[in-house]
Amino acid sequence: xxxxxxxxxxxxxxxxxxxxxxxxxxxxxxxxxxxxxxxxxxxxxxxxxxxxxxxxxxxxxxxxxxxxxxxxxxxxxxxxxxxxxxxxxxxxxxxxxxxxxxxxxxxxxxxxxxxxxxxxxxxxxxxxxxxxxxxxxxxxxxxxxxxxxxxxxxxxxxxxxxxxxxxxxxxxxxxxxxxxxxxxxxxxxxxxxxxxxxxxxxxxxxxxxxxxxxxxxxxxxxxxxxxxxxxxxxxxxxxxxxxxxxxxxxxxxxxxxxxxxxxxxxxxxxxxxxxxxxxxxxxxxxxxxxxxxxxxxxxxxxxxxxx
Amino acid sequence: xxxxxxxxxxxxxxxxxxxxxxxxxxxxxxxxxxxxxxxxxxxxxxxxxxxxxxxxxxxxxxxxxxxxxxxxxxxxxxx
Numbered sequence: 560x561x562x563x564x565x566x567x568x569x570x571x572x573x574x575x576x577x578x579x580x581x582x583x584x585x586x587x588x589x590x591x592x593x594x595x596x597x598x599x600x601x602x603x604x605x606x607x608x609x610x611x612x613x614x615x616x617x618x619x620x621x622x623x624x625x626x627x628x629x630x631x632x633x634x635x636x637x638x639x640x641x642x643x644x645x646x647x648x649x650x651x652x653x654x655x656x657x658x659x660x661x662x663x664x665x666x667x668x669x670x671x672x673x674x675x676x677x678x679x680x681x682x683x684x685x686x687x688x689x690x691x692x693x694x695x696x697x698x699x700x701x702x703x704x705x706x707x708x709x710x711x712x713x714x715x716x717x718x719x720x721x722x723x724x725x726x727x728x729x730x731x732x733x734x735x736x737x738x739x740x741x742x743x744x745x746x747x748x749x750x751x752x753x754x755x756x757x758x759x760x761x762x763x764x765x766x767x768x769x770x771x772x773x774x775x776x777x778x779x780x781x782x783x784x785x786x787x788x789x790x791x792x793x794x795x796x797x798x799x800x801x802x803x804x805x806x807x808x809x810x811x812x813x814x815x816x817x818x819x820x821x822x823x824x825x826x827x828x829x830x831x832x833x834x835x836x837x838x839x840x841x842x843x844x845x846x847x848x849x850x851x852x853x854x855x856x857x858x859x860x861x862x863x864x865x866x
Numbered sequence: 867x868x869x870x871x872x873x874x875x876x877x878x879x880x881x882x883x884x885x886x887x888x889x890x891x892x893x894x895x896x897x898x899x900x901x902x903x904x905x906x907x908x909x910x911x912x913x914x915x916x917x918x919x920x921x922x923x924x925x926x927x928x929x930x931x932x933x934x935x936x937x938x939x940x941x942x943x944x945x
Contacts, residue, residue, distance in 0.1 A: 598879060599880075601877060615882055685916045685917065685918045685930060686915065686917055691878075691918075693879070694878040694879070694881075694918065694919055695875070695917065695918050697875045698900065698907070767915060789917070
């Protein structure tokens with residue numbers, strides 16, 4: 560029986576692990592990887608105390624800092640799949656068949672990429688449908704591509720594609736894209752770039768690889784078809800909260816609702832931090848700070864229960 | 867010794883993680899940058915039917931992405 564199980568190896572999970580170890584809380588951290596979603600970033604310039612760091616290096620820094628703590632147990636190759644109430648504790652089940660017990664649980668499982676959920680997307684994943692533009696943009700040299708999503712992630716995908724693609728369409732569902740104007744200006748300066756607003760993808764075509772896409776022009780209600788070879792999906796994230804959804808209150812997006820003073824959820828033994836929580840701003844630094852808050856609150860709770 | 871080819875782009879972080887994994891386990895590999903090497907790009911697409919990196923070829927067995935458990939199994943590496 561652990562005092563605390565932490566789920567996640569991003570900035571939130573690691574910060575929690577370090578604080579828990581220093582408080583000598585008997586803790587287990589479970590993750591399948593370190594670094595969180597910033598892992599694929601080529602350059603992070605806002606991790607406080609560090610002028611510039613790649614996502615991979617940040618992941619290594621986090622992992623190393625955690626592993627130098629005494630007393631913390633780490634499982635680095637597993638995922639939590641279920642949480643159950645047992646007498647005066649919680650039962651935790653994992654993908655690899657582990658069953659564990661803990662007094663308290665801190666969920667820092669983050670979020671994952673949202674998918675379009677339209678015909679052809681799943682079938683052509685990796686065959687022209689791309690979710691990591693920094694990884695795969697160079698493979699689309701001389702090709703016609705579409706970026707889906709007019710937020711900053713969509714704009715960044717456009718920037719990644721500029722040196723390679725022959726033509727880049729950026730499809731935004733609303734009337735105005737929400738990303739930063741500075742980045743958009745860099746894109747619109749290129750004759751290769753074309754912004755399509757009020758455009759909603761409906762179907763992806765292709766046999767072996769992507770060959771086209773159908774989208775709804777929401778202004779005219781017309782369905783239009785374009786020939787292209789690449790579709791870069793950048794439409795935000797969904798929280799990894801499914802495994803605990805029936806134990807805690809979530810909002811309509813699936814974010815776990817917390818008391819923002821303590822990070823406590825609606826369940827008396829469960830706390831949540833970072834992108835899986837209903838925090839207003841999803842940021843590495845905020846996840847780390849909120850995790851510290853959560854662990855200090857759990858520490859108080861443990862002392863109270865032992866008093 | 868297994869014959870390992872890894873198809874990469876310079877900006878792909880999972881390619882770096884895969885290469886570090888091989889280095890850490892003292893396993894030799896051949897890296898093919900599919901941006902510079904068009905023949906390698908065609909070879910990768912033909913082998914994997916994928917437009918995404920990394921693709922890893924372990925003695926003819928093709929892994930899409932850095933499939934660590936799969937690769938460990940193929941190389942008979944214990945945990």
